[in-house]
Amino acid sequence: MDLTPAARLLLERRYLLPGEAPGNLFTRVADLVGGPERSREFFSLMSDLLFLPNSPTLMNAGTAGGQLSACFVLPVEDNLKGIFRSLADMALIHKSGGGTGFSFSHIRPRGDVVSGTMGAASGPVSFMRVFDAATEAVRQGGRRRGANMGVLAASHPDIEGFVTAKQAGNLSNFNISVGIDAGFFECLAAGRDYDLINPRDGSIWKSIDPGSLWHLAATSAWASGEPGMLFFDEINRRTTTPHLGPIEATNPCGEQPLYPYESCNLGSINLARCIRKNEIDSDLLATIVRCGIDFLDAVIDVNHFPLPDIRERTLVTRKIGLGVMGFSEALIRLGIPYESSEALRLAGSLMGSIQALARERSEELGSEKGSFPAIEGSVFSGDMRNATVTTIAPTGSLHLIAGTTSGIEPVFSFAYTRTIDGQEVDIVSDLIGDLLPETAGGRDVAAHVRRHGTVEGLPLPDHTRELFRTAIEIAPEHHVRMQAAFQEHVDNAVSKTVNLPESKTPDDISCVFSLAHDLGCKGITVYRNRSRPDQVLSRGCDLCILDE
Numbered sequence: 001m002d003l004t005p006a007a008r009l010l011l012e013r014r015y016l017l018p019g020e021a022p023g024n025l026f027t028r029v030a031d032l033v034g035g036p037e038r039s040r041e042f043f044s045l046m047s048d049l050l051f052l053p054n055s056p057t058l059m060n061a062g063t064a065g066g067q068l069s070a071c072f073v074l075p076v077e078d079n080l081k082g083i084f085r086s087l088a089d090m091a092l093i094h095k096s097g098g099g100t101g102f103s104f105s106h107i108r109p110r111g112d113v114v115s116g117t118m119g120a121a122s123g124p125v126s127f128m129r130v131f132d133a134a135t136e137a138v139r140q141g142g143r144r145r146g147a148n149m150g151v152l153a154a155s156h157p158d159i160e161g162f163v164t165a166k167q168a169g170n171l172s173n174f175n176i177s178v179g180i181d182a183g184f185f186e187c188l189a190a191g192r193d194y195d196l197i198n199p200r201d202g203s204i205w206k207s208i209d210p211g212s213l214w215h216l217a218a219t220s221a222w223a224s225g226e227p228g229m230l231f232f233d234e235i236n237r238r239t240t241t242p243h244l245g246p247i248e249a250t251n252p253c254g255e256q257p258l259y260p261y262e263s264c265n266l267g268s269i270n271l272a273r274c275i276r277k278n279e280i281d282s283d284l285l286a287t288i289v290r291c292g293i294d295f296l297d298a299v300i301d302v303n304h305f306p307l308p309d310i311r312e313r314t315l316v317t318r319k320i321g322l323g324v325m326g327f328s329e330a331l332i333r334l335g336i337p338y339e340s341s342e343a344l345r346l347a348g349s350l351m352g353s354i355q356a357l358a359r360e361r362s363e364e365l366g367s368e369k370g371s372f373p374a375i376e377g378s379v380f381s382g383d384m385r386n387a388t389v390t391t392i393a394p395t396g397s398l399h400l401i402a403g404t405t406s407g408i409e410p411v412f413s414f415a416y417t418r419t420i421d422g423q424e425v426d427i428v429s430d431l432i433g434d435l436l437p438e439t440a441g442g443r444d445v446a447a448h449v450r451r452h453g454t455v456e457g458l459p460l461p462d463h464t465r466e467l468f469r470t471a472i473e474i475a476p477e478h479h480v481r482m483q484a485a486f487q488e489h490v491d492n493a494v495s496k497t498v499n500l501p502e503s504k505t506p507d508d509i510s511c512v513f514s515l516a517h518d519l520g521c522k523g524i525t526v527y528r529n530r531s532r533p534d535q536v537l538s539r540g541c542d543l544c545i546l547d548e
Contacts, residue, residue: 001047006418006425007401013421014397015058023047029061033298042295049402050274050284051292052325053267054393056097057299066304067096068265069314070393071251071321075260076127078106078200083127087134092306094138094146101149101258103248104128105179108200109157123158125165128174135173146173147252151230153179154213157196157205163217166226175252176226177523178217182233184210185517218510221526228254228525229513235522240387240491241317243377253394254523255495256321261313264321264492265299266393267292271350272326272404275333280350289322289357296320297365297385318372321391321492322358324351326404328411332431337466338410339474344485347408351390351489358389388491403430407495408486410471410479413453426450436464471499472529476512484519493522500528 001022003011011022020028030043033053045051052058054070061068072093074086090100110123128150135146150171152162163178165171187194193207217227235257236246247257256264269292274285300318305311327347328338336342366372366383375384392408399406400418414429428450436445441459448458455468471479479498487494498512509526516524 002049002403003401004403004427006420006427007403009420009423009425010397010400013423015055015401017063025058029053029058032061032302033057033295038294038298041291045288045291045295048273049270050288051267051269051295052395052398052402053295053299054265055397057265057267059097061302065096066302067098067306068299068303069263069305070098070266071101071256071258071264072098072310073101073103073249073251073258073260073262076102076104076106076124078108083107087131089307090131090146090148091134091138094135096306098263098306099147099149099252101151101249101251101256102131103151103153103179104162105151105153105156105248106199109198109205110161112198112200123161124152124156125158125162128165128171132171132173148174149250149252149254150174150176151179151249152176153248154181154184154210155195155197157198159196159213160208160216163213163227164220167220167224175228175254175525177228177230177250177254177525179230179232179248180517185233188214214510214513215506218513219506221509222504222506222528223531225525225527225531228523229516230254230523231517231521234517234520235493238522240380241374241378244317244374250493250523253495254525255323255391255393255493256319257493257522258319259313259317261307261309262317262319263305263310263314264319264388264391265296265303266321266323266391267296268323268325268393268395268398268407269354270326270402270404271324272329272333273402275330278334280330280334282353285350285353286357289354290361292322293320293358293361293365293386293389296322297362316372316374317387318385319388319492320386321393322354322389323392323395323407323490324354325395325399325402325407327408328405329431332411332435332467335463335467337463337469338482339466339469339478344481347482347485348488351486355390355489355491359384362386362389390490391492392486392490392494392496394495400427408482409496410469410474410499412471412499414455414468414470415450415453431468436460436468471497472501474499476500476504476508476526477515480512480515480519480521480524483516483524484521487519487521496525498524498526500526502529502531504528 026043026046030039034042056070057068076086093100104124107124108121112121114121188210194210195207196205198205250257269288274280362385365385371383372387395407418425432449454470476498483494483496
């Protein structure tokens with residue numbers, strides 16, 4: 001198998017069972033998901049690194065636990081019994097290898113009345129700290145750290161405290177996002193005050209200037225990378241099952257909006273392996289898409305769900321999320337700069353084809369095996385096996401196994417050091433040796449990239465320097481436009497980070513937020529370089545360590 005040393009180490013430390021070889025891992029997964037009829041086909045798909053399912057499937061298929069999904073959302077009610085039931089459910093999901101998302105928007109605000117005790121409520125952020133501490137105590141899947149998404153509606157009275165909650169280094173096991181509704185944008189555009197509503201009784205707690213909240217969120221994101229924004233007006237406008245009600249939360253990285261107790265299993269196509277004769281092999285891509293949809297749908301039927309409520313709700317919609325990784329590597333190998341109109345066109349064309357093929361295959365499966373039970377009242381008029389079929393995930397570990405670039409992100413650094421369970425591994429992109437000269441202007445190119453993570457500063461042709469731009473060297477506006485190009489053809493959402501130079505301002509981040517909403521993104525995350533003292537990734541092997 002064509003695995004890098006870093007991929008082998010990651011598999012050994014996180015994925016392989018005792019005594020298991022990498023090839024046996026893929027056999028274990030393929031045998032369970034494909035059965036006698038599809039096992040060989042699914043094995044080839046994974047062992048050739050053309051497609052990989054989400055980490056829990058690789059870790060848990062064929063084991064006693066057998067929990068195969070990565071993405072979950074749990075409810076958080078406005079009472080202690082409900083809150084602590086969700087806390088216990090979260091622990092079980094993390095133990096099984098999944099990540100959890102929560103909307104804390106139904107918890108009454110800090111200082112509100114607590115009936116029966118004559119006390120004052122402590123508010124949603126205080127309960128988030130409890131969830132954070134519990135996550136710290138339960139190592140996800142026994143092999144990786146638990147992950148959460150905490151969402152608070154912009155209309156919640158505690159929203160200002162929530163927005164700044166992570167600046168002091170708290171909630172280290174949470175990503176946080178502000179959930180914004182259409183009313184907020186209407187007030188923002190009209191210059192009207194925006195009402196903050198007590199979820200306990202629907203009363204107006206106070207009214208604020210929405211522009212001030214928007215600026216506060218941008219300033220906090222400038223300082224710490226959080227909060228992100230979730231545009232629930234767009235999420236719910238484009239939901240395929242509007243009759244099931246509004247969605248209020250997502251999984252930890254924001255790419256999977258889900259109802260309470262829903263889960264979703266994801267998988268990603270390695271676009272870098274789909275290049276044949278200097279172009280994307282459309283026939284190969286079509287084969288991978290159809291096989292990937294079959295794989296992800298089959299996972300639902302062999303999955304051991306961590307809770308009966310999750311099984312019940314998941315089977316109602318049968319959501320799956322097929323996405324991509326290796327997009328930026330594919331662009332570089334095709335000679336297309338990431339920051340170009342050609343790259344945007346290719347993104348839309350590729351994802352449009354994947355979406356059409358995925359929907360077509362799900363329709364066929366619906367005709368063969370039955371449509372998802374909640375199809376009546378959905379946007380679909382005919383057969384459809386899955387309420388959603390596409391998602392762009394970050395592929396944090398999968399891209400390392402596949403030896404390619406993550407998700408749809410540009411390359412952050414062409415060289416870095418990663419620590420995997422205490423062992424440091426230097427990673428230098430194959431693109432450097434494959435596509436760049438050994439020397440430029442008498443300077444050792446590989447040594448320069450190893451030290452700095454970028455070709456910046458080397459005397460190379462203009463097109464080469466454009467081709468090898470890193471994420472921080474790409475205009476923020478283009479980051480957003482790339483996310484929007486994919487989002488147009490994705491059922492669920494897109495995980496993407498807009499990487500910003502250290503010199504950018506809160507106003508620049510405000511503009512990024514606004515552009516993302518204007519272009520139809522379902523959410524947005526930014527990160528300004530060096531905005532956190534514990535930044536996990538910087539450019540160059542001699543400058544940084546990535547530790548997860």
